[in-house]
Structures are given as C-alpha cells and as structure tokens.
Amino acid sequence: MSASNRRNQNGLDGQTIMLIVCLTLAGVALGAVWAAVTWGSHIDRVNPDLTGDPFGLFFGVLQGSVAWPASGTWILAATLILALVLGLAVAVAVSRARRRRSNVDGAATYMGKGRDLRALSVTGAKATAHRLGVTDWLGVPIGITVAGRQKLYGSPEDMHVDIWGPRTGKSTSRAIPAILSAPGAVLTTSNKRDVLDATRDVRAAAGGRIWAFDPQRIALEEPTWWWNPLSYVTDDVKAAKLAEHFATGSRAGDSRADPYFDNAGQDLLAGFLLAAAVAGLPITKVFTWTTTPGDEAPVDILRAHGYDQMADAVDGQVNGEPRRRDSVYGTAAQMASCLKVRAIGQWVTPLSGNLAGDSRPQFDPHTFVRSRDTLYSLSKEGKGTAGPLVTALTAATVEAAEELATTQPGGRLAVPLLGVLDEAANVCRWHGLPDLYSHYGSRGIVLMTILQSWSQGVEVWGRDGMRKLWSASNIAVYGGGVKEPEFLNELSQMVGDYDKHTTSTSIGRGNRSTSHQVQRERTVDVADLGALPRGRAVVFASGAPATLIETVPWMRSPQADAVRASIAAHDPSRRTAQDDDHAVPVTPADGTRALLNAAPRQEEDL
Incomplete structure (x- = not known):
C-alpha cells in the first residue's frame, strides 16, 4: 500500500x-x-x-x-x-x-508492538543483562516504537547490521548514541571526524583514554602514539590473517581477484610479515622486500626461526621463473602499498626506526580490551588509503577481546566490548566478519556494522557473505535512503501483509445490501521504504515481527550538552586559530556547524 x-x-x-x-x-x-x-x-x-x-x-x-x-x-x-x-x-x-507523524506511520499499526517486542523493551533488556551478569548496561539503544511509544534496546549479546543511505542520520541516531551508552572499551571506524569530535570528551570524562588512529590526517591528529601491526603476528596463522587484511583492504570494490596471482601475492606477503615479525624489523621493511625480487633475506630469517615450510613457500617465489615472480611480487607490493606512505609509517613504526628511543606510548590491544578506553580508527578510500591497517587494527583488537573472554566466567566478557564499524565497506573491509558475527555475540563482543547500501556489502563479502552477515545479526535496522528495488522488495516481504477490511453498500429497487470483504495488502511497499523519511527506521529483530521506530538522535539524550561541548572544543577551525595564535572569534566549520544545528532541524522532522 x-x-x-x-x-x-x-x-x-x-x-x-x-x-x-x-x-x-x-x-x-x-x-x-x-x-x-x-x-x-x-x-x-x-x-x-x-x-x-x-x-x-x-x-x-x-x-x-x-x-x-x-x-x-x-x-x-x-x-x-x-x-x-x-x-x-x-x-x-x-x-x-x-x-x-510521517506518511508511513499508519503502517506501524500492523507491525510489531507491545508484547511482540518484549525482549527489546526496557524490562526485557534488564532481564537479559541480569542473566548475562551485566549490571550497568541495558544494551545499545535502538529507538522508540511509533505504535506504543516503547523504548527499544539491543541486549549485550545482540549483533547489529545497519543499512542507512547517505545523510539519513546514522551517525546522530545510531553510532553516537551507541558509543555514549557503552560501559567498557569501544572501538569505532569511520571516514569522517564527526563521531570522533562528538564523543571523545564524553568518553574521556567517563574514565577512559582516547586513541585516535588517523594516518591520513582526517581529523588532523598527530602520531603521539603508535601501533606495531607485527605485534599481532605471533605465528604463521596470524601472519596469513594479517596478509588477508592487507589484500582485502587494498582491493578496489569493483575489482576481481586473480585466481592465481592474488593468492600467490597474499601468501608471499604473509611470509614477509612473519619474517619481519620474528626478526624484530619494522613493518615498512615488508614493503621493501616486495620491491626487491630475488632477495633471500626473508627466506633465511624464516629458516633460522624454524618456519621451514613457510621458508620453502617464499623461496619458491624468490627463485621462481622471473616473469611469474615479478607478477607475484607486484601483486604483493600493491597489497602493502600503504606502507610506503611516510605519514602512515609514523603510526606503525618507531620514530627513526629506533624502538628504544621512541618515548611514545604503544597501543596494546590486550590492555585496551580490559579498559574503558576508546579507539577511533579513521581512513578514507582511494590511493594511499590506510584501510588495510584500520582493518588489521580492528581485527587485532576484537581478537584480543575474544581471547580475554575465554578466561572469564561463561566464556564471555564481564564488561562487553562495543565495536561500531561505521562505513565498514569503505574503511574496514574485514573479509572474515560474516563467519565470526554470530560467534562474537556469545563472547560479549557487540558489533554494529553500518553500511550505506546492500550493494556495498556485496562488494566486500559477496552476495552469500552479505546474506550471511545479515542473517547472523540479531538486530537489523534499515534507516532509509536506499534506491535498490531488489533489496527493498525483500524488506517489504519481511515486514509482511495485513488484512484490509472493506465494506460496500448497494441500493437498488428498494433493497439495501451490505457486503464485507477481506483482502491481503502489503504493509509497506517498495515506494514506502525508498521514501522512508528521516527520523523513521524499520527494525528487524530475531524472534519478533518488524517494527517501525522513531529514531532518537544524540541531541535528545541527557548527554547532549556534553556532546555539543566536545564538538565545539575540537572544531578544526578553532584548532587552526589557536595554532596561528590569532585572538579572533572562531566559528564552527561547516561539518561541525551541521552537527550543532542538527538538533532543531532533527527535532522538527521528528
């Protein structure tokens, strides 16, 4: 209808x-x-x-x-x-x-409400948190149902997948409120600075340290700390995983992997990563090796440390047929190309290559997951992207949380870890994420993967992988702004139909007759979903019918004033004025002004 x-x-x-x-x-x-x-x-x-x-x-x-x-x-x-x-x-x-009210609000009458959503209500969220041993967190806030005005929460064991088109409010209504609600460590990815500016001071005031990983200077952060990706490589299995992150993160969304050279290049890169790790070399040495075909130094290092099979595999490429070898090396060099960028290298290597002389703190994922710290990983797609490193840092942190969970009661984190993977298809192309999604929910690791469209997910994980990710999520939220009829039609079918009752009366030759009819109508059709107004979203939760919600932006939260103060304090124009020592009034930059002015506009829309 x-x-x-x-x-x-x-x-x-x-x-x-x-x-x-x-x-x-x-x-x-x-x-x-x-x-x-x-x-x-x-x-x-x-x-x-x-x-x-x-x-x-x-x-x-x-x-x-x-x-x-x-x-x-x-x-x-x-x-x-x-x-x-x-x-x-x-x-x-x-x-x-x-x-x-919006044009689609009438559909809420025929969608999930009341007892249908008991598990997502405040009462249900408290009961789930109590059962899991979480005492100070209801879960990730979702919104308020249009029918019944019921607040909804995702529990500490629910995994989220969000699909919101551009400029539909996913940051203001989902990412930022989720981060503000988290009781423990938080990691988030993005290609913009808005979430970082809005939440960093609020999170710091809650007792945690702020780690802003910004190799491409999206937020103008300086490398006052560093992370060694090779600290993740403790054996050949971890080396292969790290190489996969580089391979997936460096590949363009519309490119196809070559069946031979991509796999061979990835295996060669894994061997180089392992060699550099066991030898205590900086990760930038790996890129140098990919540019010098025939260099047997990695082979010798691997043999000296007992990795004979890996050494044989690398040796087969080092001394292989020249034309084939050069192609494999070229593929590996492309995967590790971010390591050649000097600005990126400062974030992942000790200053001047001297570990003893670098006084900067080093990020340790295992320490991080035991804290209330917040990790913001920023990168943008295109040439010189730091996406592979963002993916590797995210995966290393989540795996550290998984290792910690195995040592705690019930095999899950006592204080859940929240991961908000905003713009995941652009900056955090984690190839193995769909296979791990449902598993992390049982570990107390709550992930929220935010995409701009279904097609974005298909580019990264393929059609089957995207369906696996969607199905493995306990909470799936569609926030509008998508123009993909096939995807919207599937959502419409998931919302379902309702019985439309009609009555007709006819009068003829002095007789009056009334007839009643019942016909099935689609609750929301493709046009409704494509034109879903800002301030509305459709929620698909496990074990409950789809429901229409009113989104709740951070401007309507108790922490709104603190968020505004954080945005103002980290306004890039303010920083520029301070750096230039100009005592002039500072006005918010366009991006920050949009966030500050969003409150009245958003509330008017709602």
Missing part, C-alpha cells in the same frame, strides 16, 4: 469533520448551561426542585420553566473561556502530533 493511499484511508472527509465539530460545540453549550444553572442556583438559592437531566434543564431555561440565576452569567462565561482554552490546547497538541 502506498503512503498516499494509507494517508487517505486514515484521514476523515469534510462532512465527518463538520459533524464532529457540530456535536462538540453542542456538547460544550449543553455542559456550559448545565454548569451555570446548577452552580448558580446553588449559590443564589433558586430553583429548589432543579432537575439533574442536562437536556431537561437546557430546554427548561429556553421555555422559562427554569429560572436563570444571576450568578449563572459569570459561571457560563468562565466555563466557555475554560472550554476555549482547552480547545486551543488540544488543537495545538494535535497540530504538533500531526507534524511529528
């Missing part, structure tokens, strides 16, 4: 509205006269045998059988004024409610 059809069905025609207005005015007049005569007669001590029937009293006044008391006049005036004030208040409330 289209939005326009639903709106017409829920509306009232002009005759019905006029009838309601007339009946209301008649009721007000009848009540006002009754109150004036009854109270006035009591005050003036007239009409001792006054009837209690409002109609009899009203017509008695008109006929003169009931005396009009002197004080009845001011009582009547006061009653009419009070009725007018109440009428205006009701009209204003109705007008505001109508502005808050």
Whole structure:
C-alpha cells in the first residue's frame, strides 16, 4: 500500500469533520448551561426542585420553566473561556502530533508492538543483562516504537547490521548514541571526524583514554602514539590473517581477484610479515622486500626461526621463473602499498626506526580490551588509503577481546566490548566478519556494522557473505535512503501483509445490501521504504515481527550538552586559530556547524 493511499484511508472527509465539530460545540453549550444553572442556583438559592437531566434543564431555561440565576452569567462565561482554552490546547497538541507523524506511520499499526517486542523493551533488556551478569548496561539503544511509544534496546549479546543511505542520520541516531551508552572499551571506524569530535570528551570524562588512529590526517591528529601491526603476528596463522587484511583492504570494490596471482601475492606477503615479525624489523621493511625480487633475506630469517615450510613457500617465489615472480611480487607490493606512505609509517613504526628511543606510548590491544578506553580508527578510500591497517587494527583488537573472554566466567566478557564499524565497506573491509558475527555475540563482543547500501556489502563479502552477515545479526535496522528495488522488495516481504477490511453498500429497487470483504495488502511497499523519511527506521529483530521506530538522535539524550561541548572544543577551525595564535572569534566549520544545528532541524522532522 502506498503512503498516499494509507494517508487517505486514515484521514476523515469534510462532512465527518463538520459533524464532529457540530456535536462538540453542542456538547460544550449543553455542559456550559448545565454548569451555570446548577452552580448558580446553588449559590443564589433558586430553583429548589432543579432537575439533574442536562437536556431537561437546557430546554427548561429556553421555555422559562427554569429560572436563570444571576450568578449563572459569570459561571457560563468562565466555563466557555475554560472550554476555549482547552480547545486551543488540544488543537495545538494535535497540530504538533500531526507534524511529528510521517506518511508511513499508519503502517506501524500492523507491525510489531507491545508484547511482540518484549525482549527489546526496557524490562526485557534488564532481564537479559541480569542473566548475562551485566549490571550497568541495558544494551545499545535502538529507538522508540511509533505504535506504543516503547523504548527499544539491543541486549549485550545482540549483533547489529545497519543499512542507512547517505545523510539519513546514522551517525546522530545510531553510532553516537551507541558509543555514549557503552560501559567498557569501544572501538569505532569511520571516514569522517564527526563521531570522533562528538564523543571523545564524553568518553574521556567517563574514565577512559582516547586513541585516535588517523594516518591520513582526517581529523588532523598527530602520531603521539603508535601501533606495531607485527605485534599481532605471533605465528604463521596470524601472519596469513594479517596478509588477508592487507589484500582485502587494498582491493578496489569493483575489482576481481586473480585466481592465481592474488593468492600467490597474499601468501608471499604473509611470509614477509612473519619474517619481519620474528626478526624484530619494522613493518615498512615488508614493503621493501616486495620491491626487491630475488632477495633471500626473508627466506633465511624464516629458516633460522624454524618456519621451514613457510621458508620453502617464499623461496619458491624468490627463485621462481622471473616473469611469474615479478607478477607475484607486484601483486604483493600493491597489497602493502600503504606502507610506503611516510605519514602512515609514523603510526606503525618507531620514530627513526629506533624502538628504544621512541618515548611514545604503544597501543596494546590486550590492555585496551580490559579498559574503558576508546579507539577511533579513521581512513578514507582511494590511493594511499590506510584501510588495510584500520582493518588489521580492528581485527587485532576484537581478537584480543575474544581471547580475554575465554578466561572469564561463561566464556564471555564481564564488561562487553562495543565495536561500531561505521562505513565498514569503505574503511574496514574485514573479509572474515560474516563467519565470526554470530560467534562474537556469545563472547560479549557487540558489533554494529553500518553500511550505506546492500550493494556495498556485496562488494566486500559477496552476495552469500552479505546474506550471511545479515542473517547472523540479531538486530537489523534499515534507516532509509536506499534506491535498490531488489533489496527493498525483500524488506517489504519481511515486514509482511495485513488484512484490509472493506465494506460496500448497494441500493437498488428498494433493497439495501451490505457486503464485507477481506483482502491481503502489503504493509509497506517498495515506494514506502525508498521514501522512508528521516527520523523513521524499520527494525528487524530475531524472534519478533518488524517494527517501525522513531529514531532518537544524540541531541535528545541527557548527554547532549556534553556532546555539543566536545564538538565545539575540537572544531578544526578553532584548532587552526589557536595554532596561528590569532585572538579572533572562531566559528564552527561547516561539518561541525551541521552537527550543532542538527538538533532543531532533527527535532522538527521528528
């Protein structure tokens, strides 16, 4: 059913509205006269045998059988004024409610509500958290149901997948509120600075350290700390995983992997990573090896440390047929190309290659997952992207949390770790994520993967992988802005149909007949979902029917003032003014101004 059809069905025609207005005015007049005569007669001590029937009293006044008391006049005036004030208040409330409603809100009546969503309610979230031993967190806030005004939460064991088109409010209504609610360590990825600016001071005030990994200077962060990716490589298996992150993160979304050279290049890169790790060399040495075919130094290092099979595999490429070898080396060099960028290297290697002389703190994922710290990993797609390192850092941190969970009661983290993978298809192309998604929920590792479209996920994980990721999520949220009819049609089918009751009356030859019909109608169709207004989202939760929610942006949270202060404090134009030592008034940059001004605009939309 289209939005326009639903709106017409829920509306009232002009005759019905006029009838309601007339009946209301008649009721007000009848009540006002009754109150004036009854109270006035009591005050003036007239009409001792006054009837209690409002109609009899009203017509008695008109006929003169009931005396009009002197004080009845001011009582009547006061009653009419009070009725007018109440009428205006009701009209204003109705007008505001109508502005808050959207064209799709009528569908909420036929979607999940009330008991259907018990597991996601405040009561259900508390019960789940208590069962899991989590005492100070209900879970990730989702929104408020349009039907029933019920707050919904994802529990500490639920995994999330969000698909929101550009400029639909995914950061303000999902990413930022989730980060603000987290009780323990948080990791998040993005290709913009908005989430970092909005939450960093709030998270720091909660007792955690801020780690902003910004090799491409998206937020103008300086490398005041560093992370050694080779600290993740403890054996040949971890080396292969790290090489896979480099391979997936460096591949363009529309490119196809070569069956031979991509696999051979990835295996060669894994051997180089392992050799550099066991030898204590900086990771930038790996890129140097990919540019020098025939260098047997990695082979010798691997043999010296007992990795004979890996040494044989690398040796087969080092001394292979020259043309084939050069192609394999070229593929490996492309995968590790981010390591040649000097600005990126400062974040993943000790200063001047001297570990002992580098006083900067080194990020340790195992220490991080035991803290209340926050890790922000920023990168953007294109040439010189740091995406492979963002993916590797994210995977290393999550795996450290998994290792910690195995040592805790029930095999899960006592304080859940939250991971908000915003722009995951662009900056965190974690190839193995769909296979691990459902597993992490049982470990107390709550992940929220945010995409701009279904096609983005297909580019990274393939059609089957994206379906696996979608199905493994306990909470799937569609926030609008997607123009993919095939995907929207599947969502429409998941929402389901409802029974539409119609009544028709026919009159002919003096006979009147009435017939009742029931037909199945789609609750929301593709057009509804494609035009889903800002401030609305459809939630698909395990074990519950789809429901329509009103999103709740951070501007309506108790921490709104703290978020605004954090945004203002880290405004890039303010930093520029301070760096230049100019004592001039500073105005927010365009991106920050958009966040600061979003509150009234968002609330008006809602």
